[in-house]
Amino acid sequence: MAKIIKDKQIVEDQWLTIKLGAEGASPEIPVAGNIIVPLKLWLAKKAELQQRQGQTGVWLDSNEEPAPLADDLPNLPLIAINFPQFADGRGYSIARLLRERFGFKGEMRAIGDVLRDQIFYMHRCGFNAFEVRADKSIEDALTAFNDFSDGYQTSVDQPVPYFRRRLSGGN
Amino acid sequence: MYIYDEIDQQLVDERVAQFRDQTNRFLSGKLSEDEFRPLRLQNGLYIQRLAPMLRIAIPYGFLSSPQLRKLGEIARKFDRSYGHFSTRQNIQLNWPKLEDVPEILAELATVQMHAIQTSGNCIRNTTTDQFAGVAFDELIDPRPYCELIRQWSTFHPEFAYLPRKFKIAVSGSVEDRAATLVHDIGVHAVRDASGEVGFKVLVGGGLGRTPIIGHVIRDFLPREHFLSYLDAILRVYNRYGRRDNKYKARIKILVKELTPAVFAEKVEAEWLHLKDGPSAVTEAEFERLRGFFVDPAYETLPQEDASFHAKIAENKGFSNWVKRNVFKHKKPGYAAVTLSLKKTGVAPGDATSDQMEAIADLADQYSYGEIRVSHEQNLILSDVKQSDLFEVWEKAQALGLATPNIGLLTNIIACPGGDFCSLANAKSIPIAEAIQERFDDLDYLFDLGPIDLNISGCMNSCGHHHVGHIGILGVDKNGEEWYQVSIGGAQGYQASLGKVIGPSFAREQMADVIEKLIDVYVDIRHEDEVFIDTVRRTGIEPFKTRVYGEARAAANA
Numbered sequence: 124m125a126k127i128i129k130d131k132q133i134v135e136d137q138w139l140t141i142k143l144g145a146e147g148a149s150p151e152i153p154v155a156g157n158i159i160v161p162l163k164l165w166l167a168k169k170a171e172l173q174q175r176q177g178q179t180g181v182w183l184d185s186n187e188e189p190a191p192l193a194d195d196l197p198n199l200p201l202i203a204i205n206f207p208q209f210a211d212g213r214g215y216s217i218a219r220l221l222r223e224r225f226g227f228k229g230e231m232r233a234i235g236d237v238l239r240d241q242i243f244y245m246h247r248c249g250f251n252a253f254e255v256r257a258d259k260s261i262e263d264a265l266t267a268f269n270d271f272s273d274g275y276q277t278s279v280d281q282p283v284p285y286f287r288r289r290l291s292g293g294n
Numbered sequence: 295m296y297i298y299d300e301i302d303q304q305l306v307d308e309r310v311a312q313f314r315d316q317t318n319r320f321l322s323g324k325l326s327e328d329e330f331r332p333l334r335l336q337n338g339l340y341i342q343r344l345a346p347m348l349r350i351a352i353p354y355g356f357l358s359s360p361q362l363r364k365l366g367e368i369a370r371k372f373d374r375s376y377g378h379f380s381t382r383q384n385i386q387l388n389w390p391k392l393e394d395v396p397e398i399l400a401e402l403a404t405v406q407m408h409a410i411q412t413s414g415n416c417i418r419n420t421t422t423d424q425f426a427g428v429a430f431d432e433l434i435d436p437r438p439y440c441e442l443i444r445q446w447s448t449f450h451p452e453f454a455y456l457p458r459k460f461k462i463a464v465s466g467s468v469e470d471r472a473a474t475l476v477h478d479i480g481v482h483a484v485r486d487a488s489g490e491v492g493f494k495v496l497v498g499g500g501l502g503r504t505p506i507i508g509h510v511i512r513d514f515l516p517r518e519h520f521l522s523y524l525d526a527i528l529r530v531y532n533r534y535g536r537r538d539n540k541y542k543a544r545i546k547i548l549v550k551e552l553t554p555a556v557f558a559e560k561v562e563a564e565w566l567h568l569k570d571g572p573s574a575v576t577e578a579e580f581e582r583l584r585g586f587f588v589d590p591a592y593e594t595l596p597q598e599d600a601s602f603h604a605k606i607a608e609n610k611g612f613s614n615w616v617k618r619n620v621f622k623h624k625k626p627g628y629a630a631v632t633l634s635l636k637k638t639g640v641a642p643g644d645a646t647s648d649q650m651e652a653i654a655d656l657a658d659q660y661s662y663g664e665i666r667v668s669h670e671q672n673l674i675l676s677d678v679k680q681s682d683l684f685e686v687w688e689k690a691q692a693l694g695l696a697t698p699n700i701g702l703l704t705n706i707i708a709c710p711g712g713d714f715c716s717l718a719n720a721k722s723i724p725i726a727e728a729i730q731e732r733f734d735d736l737d738y739l740f741d742l743g744p745i746d747l748n749i750s751g752c753m754n755s756c757g758h759h760h761v762g763h764i765g766i767l768g769v770d771k772n773g774e775e776w777y778q779v780s781i782g783g784a785q786g787y788q789a790s791l792g793k794v795i796g797p798s799f800a801r802e803q804m805a806d807v808i809e810k811l812i813d814v815y816v817d818i819r820h821e822d823e824v825f826i827d828t829v830r831r832t833g834i835e836p837f838k839t840r841v842y843g844e845a846r847a848a849a850n851a
Contacts, residue, residue: 210332210415212455216532219452224567240316240325240333247451263324271308273301275445276521277573278452284521284572285301286445286579 126261128242128253129230131268133261136254138180138201140234153177159203159232162187169195182234185213189221196227204250206235215248222249222279242267249279295358295664296441296586298406305449306403309410313337314396321393336416336454338384338409339395340716347714348387348395349412350402354422354440354464355383355667359654362665364405366650372398375647378710379635381758382461383421383667384412388714410448415456415543417447417528421463423471424668427587428630428676430622431468434483434491438583439520440464442575446521453528457535458543460528461500473669475499475789476761478545479527480508492516497527497557498549501755505791506546509554511561517580519565521573526565530557590662590677595627599680614736615687615698629683631661631675632668633690634697634705638730641723642708643671652693660686669758670707672700703745703812704730707758711751711768712775718751720768720775725749725804732805733812742812745825746785761785763826764811765792766804777804781811781837782829795838807841814840 125136143161144150152158155176165172165181172179180201183189192199202221204214214233221227232252233245242253242264255264275285298306313333320330334341338349350365357365365385369377372394373387380386390398402408411418420443422436423429443462447453453460463472466483474480480496493515499508515523527545534552536542549557606613621630633653635643645653653673657665660682661675668674673695678686690696699705706729709715711722726749733739748762759765765780776798783792799807814837819828829837 209329210455211537212415212453213533213537215452215455216529238329240329241455244449244451244454270312271449272304274305274449274451276450277571282572286582287572287576289299289301290576290578290582 125254125257127232128255128261128265130251131265133265140182140203140254157201159201159234162192165195166191180230180232183217185211185217187217189217189225192221193225196221196225196229199227199229201230201232201252202227203232203234203254206233206237206241209236209238209241211236215244218245218249219279239264239267243270247274247278247280295356296353296437296444296583302445303403303406306406306408306410309337309408309449310396310399310403313399317393317396332414332455334395335414336411337395337399338412339392340413341392345389346392346395347710348390348398348409349380350385350387350407350409351412351419352384352407352667353444354420354426354437355424355669356437357665357667358405359657359663359665361405361407362650362654362657364401364407366647366654368398368401369650370647376644377647377650378641379643379645379667379671379673381669381671381707381709381756382412382419383424383669384419385667386710388710413459414454415458415460416454417450417456417460417462419461420444420447421461421472421477421669423465423467424666424670424674425471425621425630425676426466426666427589428623428625428628429467429471430624432466432624433468434466434485435584435587436464436466436472436481436483437587438580439466439481439483439493439517441583441586442520442579443524446524450528452525453532456528456532457537458540458545460531460545462524470785470787470789471668473758473761473785473789475508475787476501476505476758476785477508479524484514486514490516493520495523495527498546498554499789500544500546501758501760502544503541503753504544504546505755505760506550507789507791508546509549511554511558518575518577519569521575522568522571523561523565525568525573526561529564530560534560589625592625592628592677593679595625595679595681597626599627602680602683605684609684611691611698612684612687614740615696616683617740618698618700618702619696620683623677625677627680629678629680631678631683631686631690632700633673633675633693633695634699635672635695636699636705636730637694637697638704638734639727640694641710641713642706642726645673649693649695652689653695656686656689670700670705672705698736699739701744701746702739703733703742703747703764704739706730706747706749707762708749709751709754709756711749711757715751715756717754718768719753719770720751720777721801722749722751722757722766722768725766725777725801728801728805729808732809742816743824745812746783747808748783758785759783760791761789762792763829764808769798771798775801777801779807779811779841781834782826784826793834795834796842810841811837 159180182203463477482494496508666674712718750757750759751768780792
């Protein structure tokens with residue numbers, strides 16, 4: 124079973140990510156086990172998917188809107204956001220919207236081109252799980268959380284910007 | 295000047311360690327070229343034509359004397375004993391070794407400096423008026439707001455991988471000396487009817503391949519909402535800016551495609567969710583930042599110093615320099631001095647290590663230990679007593695920094711061009727030099743009055759050619775270097791984009807072409823009419839006719 128980083132630890136991945144089928148074709152859905160389905164599939168077959176054995180999460184691509192998921196969020200255990208290339212930064216905004224605007228509390232996972240040097244910022248934007256690209260060392264990636272000890276801005280992991288904490292004399 | 299606290303310093307130190315590790319991983323093959331590229335760019339490191347180039351950040355153009363000395367020292371130790379001050383008020387080293395860069399960054403961190411986000415598709419160094427805090431026409435000191443932006447933009451976790459680079463400029467004066475109309479975001483600090491400070495916000499200006507003047511999307515933003523509003527603009531851009539074509543990825547294209555009104559609506563809708571959150575800036579924070587930019591202990595002096603005026607009367611060289619390089623100060627008896635980095639024969643914006651150290655000494659002796667970099671690539675001593683100006687002039691002359699050409703034709707803005715930059719189509723520096731040599735008669739230059747001549751070696755427009763009264767752009771024609779000429783551009787609140795006069799020229803024609811343009815101006819100008827006003831009055835036709843008509847006549851002869 125593949126390994127991922129979750130809550131700053133290396134753990135076995137309990138989920139299977141389902142890719143969207145080619146041109147309109149519906150991908151095959153396993154009857155049991157935890158799966159992460161594409162947003163489009165979720166929106167089209169929500170009721171059906173909820174009848175399965177095993178849990179269902181949803182993944183969004185970097186050009187997709189999180190708003191249609193808003194009502195489902197309290198019942199979703201996991202949302203994944205795809206990074207088609209690591210330099211495509213849209214996923215950072217989607218993550219913050221899901222956490223800060225829509226109040227998503229479950230696992231938020233970065234998938235796709237996920238590399239060590241982007242993990243620190245991803246974590247600040249609300250990701251707590253990382254499917255590090257298979258050809259890279261996951262142990263190495265685990266050190267990314269220590270890159271910086273603080274940050275200036277409002278973020279998911281520290282909503283109070285540094286200028287407010289600095290003036291109150293502590294963290 | 296802003297002084298780091300413990301956390302500011304810690305973050306910069308951690309950045310050095312991070313980049314040292316990234317460089318090691320790249321050199322040992324664990325990071326691919328493609329994976330390393332954005333990481334090194336966000337630390338200012340380019341791989342150039344001849345060697346790497348390192349761009350060091352000078353936040354909003356402000357340096358202390360120890361910082362400038364350190365830059366001189368670094369240039370001597372790791373480079374060829376000179377640096378190039380850029381149009382973004384930063385400094386570039388043209389010959390560092392890639393493996394030395396972590397050490398250079400560590401040296402910089404000892405004087406509260408860094409190269410963070412000086413390149414790459416992220417929020418770049420904020421720029422402002424080089425006379426901020428001392429200008430006679432200043433309404434609001436922009437520096438505390440620049441520092442606020444600096445902290446907000448540094449390591450912003452959401453906006454490190456934007457569609458393209460992102461530049462912000464702030465102005466707080468009657469005259470715009472920060473080119474705010476040609477930035478991704480231009481900010482004008484203003485007061486509302488009740489005297490409250492806020493900002494007029496412009497977006498979507500820019501030079502490059504598609505030059506556009508920015509659009510006002512908000513007339514007055516109360517200052518406590520500054521950061522949330524910037525977050526809203528950046529979020530709309532990050533999510534919807536084009537990523538399919540790097541030439542269409544700047545925010546100006548998004549603003550144009552949506553229309554400024556629709557873009558503004560999206561920003562306002564996003565902002566409504568953010569505005570009353572924790573990033574609303576507190577009065578206490580404004581106070582704290584303001585405290586770093588208080589006036590030095592100015593002496594109480596008469597408005598005009600008698601000895602200074604006596605020297606002007608008796609020394610023509612000094613008087614010329616005062617006319618061009620001395621700027622009116624808000625305090626009686628003081629002046630701001632521009633040290634020209636535009637001496638003929640020196641690449642525009644270049645300063646040697648020795649010069650940097652000597653300028654730091656001048657700053658300590660005459661100007662409270664502070665130096666500013668202008669986007670026109672000169673250095674400024676902002677608080678010199680009138681009674682000291684003659685001495686400063688003599689010393690600056692000895693250093694080759696007293697060329698009296700600020701605002702004149704030979705104060706050329708130029709990018710490093712094809713001599714150094716791998717993006718350039720053509721060289722910039724030899725063109726600048728040929729023009730400076732052609733116009734070496736000072737009396738004539740003074741008679742010509744204010745003319746901005748800007749040169750870019752390619753469409754990236756680092757030399758701001760679109761907003762030069764005369765703009766020169768290097769173009770590639772079948773592998774050869776050619777130069778396209780435009781006239782009628784201008785910076786400031788009345789910014790305009792120059793119009794191309796016609797087909798491009800070979801390098802050796804350029805000084806002649808510029809001379810013809812100037813001849814036309816001299817022939818047709820009204821009394822006291824400056825170059826840009828003549829072009830605005832007559833259009834480009836008379837200039838075009840002279841330049842191409844004569845060329846055609848010569849070809850037919």
